[in-house]
Amino acid sequence: MGGILVIDSFSLKQVATYDEFGINLTDLKKINFIYGANGSGKTTISNFLFDPDHVRYNHSSLNWKNHIPVNILVYNKAFRDKNFGKGNIDGVFTLGEATKEEIKHIEKQQNELGELKNKLVKKKETLDKQIEQEEQFGLDFREKVWKGIYKKYEKDFKEAFSGVMRKEAFMKKIIEEFQSNNAKHLSYDELKNRSKTIFGKVPETLSIIQQIDFKRILEIESNNIWIKKIIGKSDIEIGKFIQNLNLNDWVNEGRNFIQDDTCPFCQQNTITSNFKKQLEDYFDESFTNHTNLVKSYKEEYNRLAVNLINFLQQIETKEKNNPDSKLDIETFTSYLKTLTSQFTTNKEKQNNKNKEPSRIIELISVKDQLESIQKIIIDANDRIKKHNDIVANYAVERNNLTKEIWKYIIGENNGDIEDFIKKSNGLQNGIDSLRKQFQDLRKQYIDLEREIKTATQNMTSIQPSIDQINLTLNSFGFENFQIDSSETENNQYQIRRKDGSLAESTLSEGEVTFITFLYFLQLAKGSTDQDSITDERILVIDDPISSLDSNVLFIVSSLLKEIIKSIKKDEGNIKQLMLLTHNVYFHKEVSFIDGRTKECGDTYYWILRKNNNVSTLQKFETKNPIQNSYELLWQELKSKNNISIVTVQNIMRRIIENYFKLLGKYGDEDLIKEFPSKQEQEICRSLIYWINEGSHTIPDDLYVEHPEATNEKYFKVFERIFFYMGHYEHYKMMMGIQDKEKVKELSY
Structure with a gap:
């Protein structure tokens, strides 16, 4: 099918009568015929193609040729129910008001659009092949350098490959070094000897230890507040008494318990307003400010001390666990223990000062201890810097050696690498050129598609579809009703009798089927949307002749054969057809090519069967398995492993009835008596027992089931009927x- 955009394949699994194995229709052609009895699973196929993304089809798949989807129009019972029985029917737009010249011009543009699409598809195929070739070329080179270079030098120079010990990374490194490495060229032995020295244990860069900040701690520690005796005002009458008895702190603490006129000390009602006033005057604002300052400094000092101790303990822990530590850890730990003890003592003194503001305290100075710890850290950092300088120089030496190793490897494989880069660049240039051509074609396609839609926008109408449907109805004798849009709005149809009354509710089932199918055919040529009447589409038709008599069956098959011809010639916007039917005569009629041609490369055939409520599929490719009813019976009998014993008996009975009873004028006993043994006569009798029941014609809805265990005796007796009756050649x-030699086996 070249570059035409169609369905390439699809599968149905774990839905309706399709089990976990399901069915797979692969290599679909322009025309695809699927024959299957009622209930075999045809409607599930058409429903799936209508909405393949529905959750019920999670285990199924739909694959497009060239990965580009096309609009799918599905005719089945759901289509008939949706478009008939709701009153007004959506109108189908076609090119109605355009002149012949305009239509011809649009058709020419559509052909150009189709050619552009084919060019796009072919260009995309070429681009994909070029990309695939470039990728494969890269994969081949990747394997080559991995096996031929990495594996060869891995033992001696593995350290030089650090960071690129994966195939893709190693290949990229090879190309990068080829393009940029300017190191000096050393011999293999020189590189190997240097590697033993430099690629030993790698010293690591050490982190600088953060210095401590204790300025604020010393500021608080040296504040005069700690040696200041904080008392109330001495010129207050009660003040002299308090100070003479040295009760300042005791009274200060006790006044916090005064609630009313009861003394918190003697529990007598001795607290007067004058006494309260004297206490307030004694413990004035200055006293309060100083006591608050003590509390504030105490809290800040202790917070800073705790944070500093925690930080120094972290340094201690980290450096103890570092085998390469440059810190004098023993001295550091000793100073840290002393500092911790000093902070604890100062904390206790500050608590006392806070509780007894009049007390004079002298804090232990931690300055010397902190400066000693700071010096240890500074000395350690000096040693760390020297160590890191050595590491940096080592890194330079190691880096130089690594570059020299890569230089050697590149030199040894220069020709292969150069050839790869040259060819790879050529392939990439080709890809860039093809991609630009593809983008240019895509722009032309989009511009032309927009031009066609603009041109058709003012030329579309639903009237041509009305005229065509009515013409077809009249041509085939349906004269008592027609399609009309005179009393509808929004471009819709109605079905009316000649007297103008609505006919929808009084139409027969056959009339409904025929008119909805004619509507579908118009929809296949146009669209209910003015902007998409020229879009390409795929038709899926499921049993279009249900409830139709033989005359209408012929009409439908004729209409479909015209569509099939157009599809095969790549004319029009219908690009693919899938037709599903249970009717043998309709299948034979619509699939007939001509009297000379038996097969067509654009057409594939399948038979759908169901047994034990499981649907299966048999593929016949270009060979039509259904020629006529009699041949179909034999065709099914040859597939005896795919049908049940019940079906086998029925098929055998119908063949015997048609060939011997109707054509040969033989009776039942004429057949039975030819068998020599009594047992075989009884089996033959059971085979033809029902021969006189039912019709003397072969039904068109023959049901072909999935294989079951067969009874070989039936096949032997059936074969011997023809042998004993003298019709074995048939x-x-x-x-x-x-x-x-088969004859010898039968004659005994």
């Missing part, structure tokens, strides 16, 4: 048997 012809 049996061999219909079963496709060419073995001449």
Whole structure:
């Protein structure tokens, strides 16, 4: 099918009658015929193609040729229900008001659009192949350098490959070094000897230890507040008494317990307003400010001390666990213990000062201890810097050696690497050129598509579809109703009788089926949307002749054969057809090519079967398995492993009835008596027991089931009927048997 955009394949699994194995339709052609009895699973196929993204089809898949989807129009029972029985029917737009010249011009543009799409598809195929070739070329080179270079030098120079010990990374490194490495060229032995020295244990860069900040701690520690005796005002009458008895702190603490006129000390009602006033005057604002300052400094000092101790303990822990530590850890730990003890003592003194503001305290100075710790850290950092300088120089030496190793490797494989880069660049240039051509074609396509839609926007109408449907109805004798849009709005149809009354509710089932199918055919040529009447589409038609008589069946098959011809010639916007039917005669009629041509490369055939409520599929490719009813019976009998014993008996009965009873004028006993043994006569009798029941014609809805265990006796007796009756050549012809020795097996 070249570059035409169609469905390439699809599968149905774990839905309706399709089990976990399901069915797979692969290599779909322009025309695809699927024959299957009622209930075999055809409607599930058409429903899936209508909405493949529905959650019920999670285990199924739909694959597009060239990965580009096309609009799918589905005709099935759901389509008939949706478009008939709701009153007004959505109108189908076609090119109605355009002149012949305008239509011809649009058709020419559509052909150009189709050619552009084919060019786009082919260009995309070429681009994808070029990309695939470039990727494969890269994969081949990747494997080559991995096996030929990495594996060869891995033992001696593995350290030089650090960071690129994966195939893709190693290949990229090879190309990078080829393009940029300017190191000096050393011999293999020189590089190997230097590697033993430099690629030993790698010293690591050490982190600088953060210095401590204790300025604020010393500021608080040296504040005069700690040696200041904080008392109330001495010129207050009660003040002299308090100070003479040295009760300042005791009274200060006790006044916090005064609630009313009861003394918190003697519990007598001795607290007067004058006494309260004297206490307030004694413990004035100055006293309060100083006591608050003590409390504030105490809290800040202790917070800073705790944070500093925690920080120094972290340094201690880290450096103890570092085997390469440059810190004098023993001295550091000793100073840290002393500092911790000093902070604890100062904390206790500050608590006392806070509780007894009049007390004079002298804090232990931690300055010397902190400066000693700071010096240890500074000395350690000096040693760390010297160590890191050594590491940096080592890194330079190691880096130089690594570059020299890569230089050697590049030199040894220069030709292969150069050839790869040259060819890879050529392939990439080709890809860039193809991508630009593809983008240019895509722009042309989009511009032309927009031009066509603009041109058709003012030329579309639903009237041509009305006229065409009515013309077809009249041509085939449906004269008592027609399609009309005179009393509708929004471009819709109605079905009316000649007297103008609505006919929808009084139409027969056959009339409904026929008119909805005609509507579908118009929809296949146009669209209910003015902007998409020229879009390409795929038709899926499921049993279009249900409830139709033989005359209308012929009409429908004729209409479909015209569409099939157009699809095969790549004319129009219908690009693919899938037709599903249970009717043998309709299948035979619509799939008929001509009297000379038996097969067509654009057409594939399948038979859908169901047994034990599981649907399966048999592929016949270009060979039509359904020629006529009699041939179909033999065709099914040859597939005896794919049908049940019940079906086998029925098929055998119908063949015997048609060939011997109707054509040969033989009776039941004429057949039975030819068998020599009593047992075989009884089996033959059971085979033809129902021969006189039912119709003397072969139904068009023959149901072909999935294989079950077969009874070989039936097949032997059936074969011997033809042998004993002298018609064995006919049996061999219909079963496709060419073995001449077969006769010897049957004559005993």
